[in-house]
Amino acid sequence: MNSKFISIEGIEGAGKSTQLAFIQQYLQQQGINVVVTREPGGTELGEQIRTLLLTPREEGMSDNAELLLMFAARAEHVNQVIRPALERGDWVLCDRFVDATFAYQGGGRGIDSSRIEQIANWTLNGLQTDLTFLFDLPVEVGQQRVNARQGDNDRFEQEKTAFFQRIRECYLQRAQSEPNRLKVIDSNQSIEQIQLQLKSILATMLA
Numbered sequence: 001m002n003s004k005f006i007s008i009e010g011i012e013g014a015g016k017s018t019q020l021a022f023i024q025q026y027l028q029q030q031g032i033n034v035v036v037t038r039e040p041g042g043t044e045l046g047e048q049i050r051t052l053l054l055t056p057r058e059e060g061m062s063d064n065a066e067l068l069l070m071f072a073a074r075a076e077h078v079n080q081v082i083r084p085a086l087e088r089g090d091w092v093l094c095d096r097f098v099d100a101t102f103a104y105q106g107g108g109r110g111i112d113s114s115r116i117e118q119i120a121n122w123t124l125n126g127l128q129t130d131l132t133f134l135f136d137l138p139v140e141v142g143q144q145r146v147n148a149r150q151g152d153n154d155r156f157e158q159e160k161t162a163f164f165q166r167i168r169e170c171y172l173q174r175a176q177s178e179p180n181r182l183k184v185i186d187s188n189q190s191i192e193q194i195q196l197q198l199k200s201i202l203a204t205m206l207a
């Protein structure tokens, strides 16, 4: 079977981790070799860049530095992990990919999407996911879930509601313009309902 590249996206608190584990298990049950990875991260260098990006900094970080660090981590990840896996015939299941940059650095920070597109064209060489699940829920619900977790909030989680509203809107707009690739999953449903929907979409892909 041809390899496939799947990513999952959503604002903080959308329940990505639980669903990532479910998708991985479902695909493995179908006899598929799945490489599970994440962004920013997925390589040694990428994980170091992730720490730089997520650790709160008193002096802040410019929007352009944030954007370029996301792509630096991604360039390494694509080269070392994603392309080799797809070339072997494995499937890749990635916790966030380039849609997150359009949503967070584009929608959230306000960087022009044409600029992000240019860097994506240059560094990804046409690579895009075959399928992306967008776990969607109202920002306030996501924030309540994040605040209920133990531990300190990272540099993104410390942002205000309006930042996440812009991100959510940007994700939803992308889903509207690419409905075949980006599937919106309502995260406000029960886990069972969500998983039925995931299974049905994955089954179509496997058919």
Ligand code: TMP
Binding pocket: 012, 038, 039, 040, 070, 095, 096, 097, 098, 100, 101, 102, 104, 105, 156, 157
């Ligand atoms: P995570 O908490 O889902 O692992 O993601 C880490 C954070 O990085 C999350 O707040 C979203 C953010 N992010 C971006 O801002 N742009 C990107 O391109 C990616 C991949 C993540």
